[in-house]
């Protein structure tokens with residue numbers, strides 16, 4: 001039978017499919033509008049997200065909110081999730097085995113949401129969602145189409161905190177995202 005958001009959320013909240021279950025405080029399922037046309041995908045929860053159970057609530061999250069605001073978006077107009085739902089200890093990258101164990105949850109979220117646009121935040125998400133050999137430095141801001149869904153990747157907000165020189169390129173990428181939304185989205189008035 002097809003998922004409902006309620007079923008999927010309650011199932012995910014019991015997940016022990018990988019070792020990150022042992023060290024997490026909270027599962028970070030996702031946040032936003034369940035009818036959003038735009039899905040943003042990060043890498044995995046950090047410390048603040050693990051404590052609060054909500055994606056992108058720390059320093060990177062503050063920057064993400066500012067980035068959304070630049071193009072007239074906020075958390076009521078998008079859905080935000082991560083490749084892995086539990087925090088990798090010490091903020092290391094999620095291991096392949098953890099990503100493989102967790103990706104089914106995101107696939108089921110995506111099937112429920114049926115977004116028109118998927119925005120990958122950083123290299124890890126882009127490799128899983130767009131293509132295995134994705135090069136974030138060379139290919140950020142480019143558009144890819146998969147099964148009628150428009151996809152792009154931008155630098156992860158944490159990378160923009162570490163290296164402000166990447167911000168002008170990201171501004172251009174955000175403008176391209178805004179243009180794409182204006183072109184194909186119907187319930188986002190921006």
Ligand code: URA
Nearest residue numbers: 042043044045055056
């Ligand atoms: N970084 C991510 O990739 N995801 C979050 O939810 C927070 C920080």
Ligand code: SF4
Nearest residue numbers: 015018021085086102
């Ligand atoms: Fe389950 Fe994903 Fe958490 Fe691993 S990271 S325990 S697969 S929800």
